[in-house]
Amino acid sequence: MHLLIGLIAVVVVFALLRAFLPGRTGLPVLFLLIAGATLVVLERADLLRIEFWAGSVAFVAILSALLIVLHPNPMVSVLFLIVNLFCIAVFYLMLQAQFLAALQVIVYAGAIMVLFVFVVMLLNLKAEEGLHLGGGAQRGLALALGAAFAGLMLWAIKTRREPPYFAPSSFAGGFGTAREVGALLFAKYLFAFEAASILLVAAMVGAVILAKRKLE
Amino acid sequence: MMHVEFFLIIAALLFSIGCVGVLIRRNAIVILMCIELMLNAVNLTFVAFAAEGQAMTGHIFVFFVMTVAAAEAAVGLAIVIAFFRRRRSTDVDDASLMRW
Numbered sequence: 378m379h380l381l382i383g384l385i386a387v388v389v390v391f392a393l394l395r396a397f398l399p400g401r402t403g404l405p406v407l408f409l410l411i412a413g414a415t416l417v418v419l420e421r422a423d424l425l426r427i428e429f430w431a432g433s434v435a436f437v438a439i440l441s442a443l444l445i446v447l448h449p450n451p452m453v454s455v456l457f458l459i460v461n462l463f464c465i466a467v468f469y470l471m472l473q474a475q476f477l478a479a480l481q482v483i484v485y486a487g488a489i490m491v492l493f494v495f496v497v498m499l500l501n502l503k504a505e506e507g508l509h510l511g512g513g514a515q516r517g518l519a520l521a522l523g524a525a526f527a528g529l530m531l532w533a534i535k536t537r538r539e540p541p542y543f544a545p546s547s548f549a550g551g552f553g554t555a556r557e558v559g560a561l562l563f564a565k566y567l568f569a570f571e572a573a574s575i576l577l578v579a580a581m582v583g584a585v586i587l588a589k590r591k592l593e
Numbered sequence: 594m595m596h597v598e599f600f601l602i603i604a605a606l607l608f609s610i611g612c613v614g615v616l617i618r619r620n621a622i623v624i625l626m627c628i629e630l631m632l633n634a635v636n637l638t639f640v641a642f643a644a645e646g647q648a649m650t651g652h653i654f655v656f657f658v659m660t661v662a663a664a665e666a667a668v669g670l671a672i673v674i675a676f677f678r679r680r681r682s683t684d685v686d687d688a689s690l691m692r693w
Contacts, residue, residue: 431595435603442607442630446614451622458626461607465633468600472644477636477655484659489629489666496670497622500677519616527609534601549647558652566653573660580664587671590678 431471438464450504455493462486473548476555600641608634621676621683625669632662 441457441464448454462485469478551557562570607630614627636655643651673683680687 427595431599435599438603439606439610442610445623445626445630446610446618451620454623454626458629461630462633465637468603468637469640471595472600472640474640474643474652474655477640477652480656480659484663485629485633489663492666492670493622493626496674500622500674500683502620502622502683516617519613522616523609523613526612527605530605530609531602534598534605548644552647552649553652557649558656561649561653562656569653569657573657576664577660580667584667584671587668588674 427471431468434464434467438468451497451502452494455490455497458493459486459490462490472553474553476553476558479555597641597645600637604634604637604641607631607637619684619686621673621685621688622670624685625666625673628669629662629666632658 438461441460444457445454445461448457462481466478466481466486469475469481611627611630611634614630615624618624618627636658639651639654639658643649676688677683
């Protein structure tokens, strides 16, 4: 946790350095390297604990999410979204959801993101000039609403009265495997599964019709 | 031994970032990516609660959210392509024909 907070502080300082010293790119990068090395040395006792790795992956996930939103070039945003999806796949593994982690990498990072990359390259999108972010009032309102929403959710998480720990040893055998997911999916949730297949067919037909040059 | 809260907090932060992204970005493709980010945050919450409650229903929900996300991405990107062909732009502010 300390490492996470420290890394976030480092990145904030890095962003400030970049913003106020636009000409000299070497200095902020040097600062980033020194700060990162210092943090690793300070936290070396934690290096082999799962909290350290969870915190690092969480840091990468939050950072890549911010870069998706803030980077002016859509292509870079797509690549950071792929990084973010891999981080979430790691979280799935930590939560005993092996099948979903594999699905996340194959379907999300593999198939859906290829669609995004393909469209960005097809349309040949360039970086926006100076990151056009809507009007000033809209931006301020959006940031305030987002901060308020985050605060509300964090408050809700903090005040819930559930057992805060889960022990990996308490999972039933086969929890999260493809066999268990399939057994549920094809027995209890069979109707929803078929409805999802109809939805996919409808979406496929709709996408083909929409992207067609001319309907005849 | 991990806190379930840890994953819930990460998911809440990712959802908020995606939400702000949808509101402040003007590029339709980036808005679609922010929606994917929000869906993933919700998925992470589902999986965290599934681990806490030792019930696999959350995994099934994540499966269906992934299906819907795939359908949404395909249709959304098709709309973006059709719009780009007409207006040479992916800026949502250019889609103002039906605005009051």
